Structures are given as structure tokens and as C-alpha cells.
Amino acid sequence: MAAISRSRRPLALAAAVAVALGAGALAVTSASAAEAPLKDYELTWGIKQSYRSYVTGMAAGSFTPADGATQAADNGAFTFAGGTGTYDSDTHAVRLGFAGSLRIASKLHGFDLTLSDVRFDSGAAEITADVTSGGTTQDDVPLADVTVTRTMTGMETKLTKEAATVLGSASYEGAAGDPLTVVQKTPPTQSPSPTGSPSSSTSPSPTASTSPKPTGSASSTASPSASQTTSPSASASETGAATQGDIADGTLGWGVKQSFRTYVVDGPAKGRITASGGATQASGNGDFTFTEATGTYDTDADTLKAAFKGAVNFKGHEANGSYGLDLTLSGLTVELDGGTGELTADVESLGKTSDDVVLAHLTAGSSDLKAEDDVISLDDVTAELTKAGAQAFGGFYTEGTVLDPVDLSVALSDDAQLPDGDGGSGDGSGTGGSGDSGTTSGTTGGGTTGSTTGGVTGALASTGSDVPTGALGAAAAVTVAAGAGVVLAVRRRRQA
Structure with missing residues (x-):
């Protein structure tokens, strides 16, 4: 102990x-x-x-x-x-x-x-x-x-x-x-x-x-305000794109929750994170990017629905060849209407599959959807865990917990250039930052993947998150997040 x-x-x-x-x-x-x-x-x-x-x-x-x-x-x-x-x-x-x-x-x-x-x-x-x-x-x-x-x-x-x-x-x-x-x-x-x-x-x-107010008394972590978020690009489409139609391509940037990533890689889980099927992870145990968006948009009605390719797996707490933590998120979909909406994903836990689980409520910095160079971009969209999302994570993230912010870019035409030069569909290769970490990459769903092991130091972020992992000297033996043996199928979702 x-x-x-x-x-x-x-x-x-x-x-x-x-x-x-x-x-x-x-x-x-x-x-x-x-x-x-x-x-x-x-x-x-x-x-x-x-x-x-x-x-x-x-x-x-x-x-x-x-x-x-x-x-x-x-x-x-x-x-x-x-x-x-x-x-x-x-x-x-x-x-x-x-x-x-x-x-x-x-x-x-x-x-x-x-x-x-x-x-x-x-x-x-x-x-x-x-x-x-x-x-x-x-x-x-x-x-x-x-x-x-x-x-x-x-x-x-x-x-x-x-x-x-x-x-x-x-x-x-x-x-x-x-x-x-x-x-x-x-x-x-x-x-x-x-x-x-x-x-x-x-x-x-x-x-x-x-009446005393002890130093360091409990305080709540506020979600980012509108002033802290970056509004979507305000300029109109310069290529005369239609105000509504099908999404040609796009990317979704999301880290799920930084403290959870740190826990899996550098904490008691002693595990790894693997991106696959078109998703990648930034080096240094960074955020994930999901690719090849499909869906629909309507800039007049300020609505958007986009599904993304790729999956991310969290694995840890290995004992005798079995893992106490084996969690994958796939089939991520974002739906917005007037600046608010939902982030959904497919979840399979302990052999039971749950499709389209609403993981987070989304709030953008602006209610307007505007295109620039045939691209709609939304940065730092606030994501708050839903009741269903809390259940998907085993009940130890509470409803309303602030997750990592969401960055979204979708192309409205085949010729549109996504930010960071990402035009066209991704190749599905992971860049999860295994780098010099000395860990091996894994494979999920048949895609080339990358794993992270660390390089991130410090305690888990205290932002309302709580991933309980046991007691006093037995922390490394404890399952977290979605329970023992959770494996989520990688499934690409496309809009009808």
C-alpha cells in the first residue's frame, strides 16, 4: 500500500x-x-x-x-x-x-x-x-x-x-x-x-x-462561455456553393477527455490508446481526428449533420493476458441546429452493442453556419456529458461533466480544401504518437493504428472527472470507464 x-x-x-x-x-x-x-x-x-x-x-x-x-x-x-x-x-x-x-x-x-x-x-x-x-x-x-x-x-x-x-x-x-x-x-x-x-x-x-471558508474550498468547473469559444467563419462562400446539400468531406477533432487519456497512458491503467479505421491521434497523447465526413448541411436553416470515419480504443489494466479496460468509440456523428446539438457514437460494452448513444450536448460559439471557400468550420465547440453518456462511461463521470472541446470542418464541394491542407478523403492511417515512447502499435478493425504511451506528466485534470480505480495500493488492478472487456465495433456511418 x-x-x-x-x-x-x-x-x-x-x-x-x-x-x-x-x-x-x-x-x-x-x-x-x-x-x-x-x-x-x-x-x-x-x-x-x-x-x-x-x-x-x-x-x-x-x-x-x-x-x-x-x-x-x-x-x-x-x-x-x-x-x-x-x-x-x-x-x-x-x-x-x-x-x-x-x-x-x-x-x-x-x-x-x-x-x-x-x-x-x-x-x-x-x-x-x-x-x-x-x-x-x-x-x-x-x-x-x-x-x-x-x-x-x-x-x-x-x-x-x-x-x-x-x-x-x-x-x-x-x-x-x-x-x-x-x-x-x-x-x-x-x-x-x-x-x-x-x-x-x-x-x-x-x-x-x-463562519470559515477553508482555503481551497470546493469549486465547480464552469464550461467555456461563448466568449471563450471561436465563432465559425463569418464570411460567405466565395465559390457560390449551394446553401444546402450533401457534405463532400470533413474532419472532426476531439480528445474525449484529457484527464482520461492521461489516466489510460500514464496512470494506473498502464495502457495504450489506439486510433484506427481512418482516425488518428496527435503525438504526445494528444487529441483524435476522425475523417471522411458524410452528411448534409443547410446554411439558411443553420443545420448540419455529419458522420465521421474512424475509431479510437482505450486499453489498460492487463492481467494474465486479459484487459480490465478495453473501450472503443466509433461511428461518431455531430448534429447541430442553430448552434446547439449532439455528439453521438456507437458503443459496445461487455458484448452488448448500443448504436447512436448521445454522448454529449454541444454548444457552438455562434448559431450561424457560414461557409468560406466551401468549408464550414466550427472551433472549440463546448461538449458536456449527457446522462446516457455518463451511463456509457460506467456512471463515474457525472452528467454535465465538461469534456474536451470539439473542432469541426466540413467541405461542401469536392474541390474544397479543408484546414491544414486536408483535401479529399483520409487514408485511415493512425499517427497516435508512438514515436519514441517505445510501445508497439496495435490494430483495431483492420486499419493501421498508432498507440501512445505517454510523455505526459502530472496528475489527472480535476475538471469534474472522476475515474475511480480502486484503493490504496491496488489502483493498477481496477477497471475504469466502460468496464471489463469492452470492445466497440468499428463501423462507418453514412448519412442517408
Whole structure:
């Protein structure tokens, strides 16, 4: 198991919290009584909803609470009871430890860990737990930073670097966790205010004016705004192309998601990416280009539908000749109407084929489709994961996750020159950047392919993505993205 170092944060926020106690529990009559005992508290936290979906979904695993811990119905949040600890009347800091343990295990994906001795410290604004995996226990591992509030209910959490190690994916570092609630199970009838005077509050109540905002609190990743996108070319066709008709050719540039590519090649998957059937990949584990577009366009109605040739395969987590991750996307199609639309692809998972899965909602920088030199080009089209797309990726990318942007160029005539000199149909050869990486190229669907192994360093991007891969020392054994044995057929789709 990888060693986890606990980073102790200074108690800069300690003065923020004053806790509601039972009648007579806080009898501070001298300096020696600055810390008063607390009992009968509960902590409720779900870690992260998408992680729970992954464990019980694609990983075919389970959560097993014990020793007083419980889980809400329908794979809900976890509650640790029997909380005891202290309230410091000088710093107003609450420190509580909770009974119960939570085992998280998947035989299919090869992880088994247990969280116990869960603790909450309002002064340090953090949740910690002991983590046991592979027969070794690391004590007081910081799992999340907490934005402490007056009521201490529904508090925002942000997963730590150590939590990312525990959950098996660097993409979790800095990601928003589930909300945290810490309450007393049996509300007292009377409690002191932060200044020690009687109060009728029955729940932890930091003073509103001093409610802390922990450094690095959880934040959402906004999708690119219209001002951040590049509008389609505004000039009209100089060759007098018809305002509607069939697409002669075209390319689609899309990286799926940068953090996922990094995970497959340089992360625990220790795998490779292979483009085939007319698709290519840029060097350095870059984006993919799908070619030979067919379809229709109408610049008066601002509509376009284009299907592209090529497939891309993500493969990793090899064990005894089998792969825990084997995912291919093919038959990509873009449909736009007034600047918005959908990106679809064919998906085959565990032997089951699903055609035309809507993977992403698309939003272009302009609602107008305009041609220049018989080419319609759209750059940096925002792509957000759909509910169906989230399901296609095993439920551990959440709906609304921002994917890599889409670049689209289609030729309206046989003589039109696509950007970067790509006129006419592609030859289907991959340029996936195997280069000096030392890995072998693969073949998917009969095409010449290229693989990438890396050259990309750094943690996975924290953009709402979360590709859970197991637990503390077992990350390399875990299947991600589309589950074990997923192979997607390469199929060219043409518009009727």
C-alpha cells in the first residue's frame, strides 16, 4: 500500500465554531475546564456520489458498513454514529471521533479497503479516517477539506490528494465531494452561546460573522462561455456553393477527455490508446481526428449533420493476458441546429452493442453556419456529458461533466480544401504518437493504428472527472470507464 503522509493544517479557522451542548455540559469555571466533553453526535457523508455509483456499478462491488455505521437506501450516503469529543471554549473548535467502519470492496476490480475511526475537526476544517488496505493501516488520513458553516449541515467538502490515492484516481484531488453534516443525535434542551451565555440552539452553531471558508474550498468547473469559444467563419462562400446539400468531406477533432487519456497512458491503467479505421491521434497523447465526413448541411436553416470515419480504443489494466479496460468509440456523428446539438457514437460494452448513444450536448460559439471557400468550420465547440453518456462511461463521470472541446470542418464541394491542407478523403492511417515512447502499435478493425504511451506528466485534470480505480495500493488492478472487456465495433456511418 502506498504510504500516505498526513498534512496537518494550522488551526487558523478554530475560532469559527461554537457547539450546542446539553444542559450543564459546559461548566467552565476555571482555565482547566476550557475543553468540555461532547457525545451522541452523528456524521453523514457520502464521499462522492459518482464514486459510489462506480463501486456498485461497473466494479460490481459493495459497501459494507459495520460497528454502528449505516448507509442510506439506494446506495446513499454513510452515517457514522456515537460521536464523542471535545469543545474548546477558548478557540470554539469542535473535535469529534465517530464509531463504525466502512468496507469498500470489488473482487472484479481488485480492491478492498476499510475506513474507520472517522474524525471531524472544525478548527482544521477537515475529515480524517484510518485507512486499511492489504493488511496495512494508515492512521488519520485527511480525506476532505470542509467549508464549515454555522449549522454544520450540508457543508461543502473538497477531496484531498490523499483521498485521491485512497480512491485510486488522481482526478479526485481537489474535486467536490458530497456534502457533510455533523449533528447531535439527541438535541439538548439548552446550550451555551459562543460567549458562554445560555442559548436555545440545539445544533452546532458557529457565529455567522466568523463562519470559515477553508482555503481551497470546493469549486465547480464552469464550461467555456461563448466568449471563450471561436465563432465559425463569418464570411460567405466565395465559390457560390449551394446553401444546402450533401457534405463532400470533413474532419472532426476531439480528445474525449484529457484527464482520461492521461489516466489510460500514464496512470494506473498502464495502457495504450489506439486510433484506427481512418482516425488518428496527435503525438504526445494528444487529441483524435476522425475523417471522411458524410452528411448534409443547410446554411439558411443553420443545420448540419455529419458522420465521421474512424475509431479510437482505450486499453489498460492487463492481467494474465486479459484487459480490465478495453473501450472503443466509433461511428461518431455531430448534429447541430442553430448552434446547439449532439455528439453521438456507437458503443459496445461487455458484448452488448448500443448504436447512436448521445454522448454529449454541444454548444457552438455562434448559431450561424457560414461557409468560406466551401468549408464550414466550427472551433472549440463546448461538449458536456449527457446522462446516457455518463451511463456509457460506467456512471463515474457525472452528467454535465465538461469534456474536451470539439473542432469541426466540413467541405461542401469536392474541390474544397479543408484546414491544414486536408483535401479529399483520409487514408485511415493512425499517427497516435508512438514515436519514441517505445510501445508497439496495435490494430483495431483492420486499419493501421498508432498507440501512445505517454510523455505526459502530472496528475489527472480535476475538471469534474472522476475515474475511480480502486484503493490504496491496488489502483493498477481496477477497471475504469466502460468496464471489463469492452470492445466497440468499428463501423462507418453514412448519412442517408
